[in-house]
Amino acid sequence: MDSHELQRILYVEDEPDIRAVAQIALEVVGGFILNVTASGEEALTTAEAFAPDLILLDVMMPGMDGPSTLLALREIPGLANTAAMFMTAKAQPQEIEHFKSLGAIDVIAKPFDPMTLSDQVRAIWQQHRG
């Protein structure tokens, strides 16, 4: 889990159109391997087997929202320390601090630029690993 590049991303987003755009941006532009799920509940069933390097979560979702999904994912032994980011329109400085206090390494602001999304995710991930 330590010295390799960012490759595997668990992505949770309820909006199908945004999910499709982000998936192309991350897979085609960024070359990442994705596990795309439409809800927190779905993510919980596949996360352990997928063993992601990074968890990327939408915040506002029906049912389990982003923060509660992250909380539940943390209960899975292999994911207790996996890096996590939120993607949200609520990206004011205070809101970013709040999400960091929930255990995210950073926040990606929506609307995101699909051409630079992968670079952004990679940069944050590398910065986090120091």
Added chain:
Amino acid sequence: MTQPSKSQHNTTPQRPPDKAGPSTPESAKKEQVLEQALEQALEQALEISEARHSAVVNSMVDAVVTIDERGVIESFNPAAERTFGYLSPEMVGQNVSLLMSDTHRVQHDSYLKNHYRSGEKRVLGQIRELDAQRKDGSIFPIELAVTDLCIPGKRRFSAIIRDISGRREIERMKEEFVSTVSHELRTPLTAIRGSLGLVTGGVFGELPEKISALLQIANNNIERLLFLINDLLDMEKIESGIMDFVFQPQAVMPIVEKSVITYSGYAEQHNVRFEITGRLDAACINADAERLMQVMSNLLSNAAKFSPTNATVTISVARHEGQIRISVHDSGPGIPTDFHPKIFDKFTQANSSNTRQPGGTGLGLSIVRAIVHKHGGQISFVTGANIGTTFHVDLPEHHT
């Protein structure tokens, strides 16, 4: 109306001594009649004054409660009956703390005691927001203004109370609206912008020129729509007081420098140059850096937009009348005179036919002004056809 009769009445015992000699029974009778008439007139005047006073108090929309120095209620107007659900006869003679929520009740008792002893006037003359309690026990927010009544020999207080639960509800709805609009509008825009961005970004290969040009138009207008939504939401947040400001004492130059670097894209887009020509490296302000960046973003983009090609937009920081002045100067055509009074209004833009780059939301400068005001500062401008336009932002200096 009460004045003439009152003064006559008062002067009666002080007649000059020459007229105060032993009086005949006839003159004594005259005097008595006169005195009775005066008393009657005074009483009548008082009655009229009282009737007028109670007509005002009784028809007031706000609750009016008067209390003595121990907090015992002396009067309770109809609006107070409606607001609190008690009838006036029930409340006169009761302690006013009955109308307060538990937390305020304890505070009030000790406060009145203190006030009586030390003359401390914490509440008087101010409008405060606190919680009150109705007869049925329900708690509701009120606005309270207390005044000291000048009745010789007595301390009396008059409280004007307004039920503000309606206003609070509207504030809450506004907040909810902003949050909903923000999410519901941005979600489809995120998807559209993302799709267009991927296609125009060439992820799936080169596009024929004509298709590419059209997609670029779509892309640019999505960007514009996003700016508009962001500006609208910012305006709404500022106006309803739900935009958070995090003020921190800090040096002013780093903010200005960062803004010039961050928004250099505006300069490139319009073929102009940004240059910092005046510095105050030691000066500090108490500011929300993110919000000031927003101010600079608006001023710099306006300056770039209205500058002639290859011109330089100058940015300077200086002291002006004891404040820190950030100035952004462009050598553009100046702002038309008839537009000056409206420049900070919402949704206003000068006739854009004389600009090279129309567009923008017409909200930028009103947001800028609102942010500057939140910092305790002022914004002004100097403009003319031959001198271009300079916007000055004056902010209080923070002395450590």
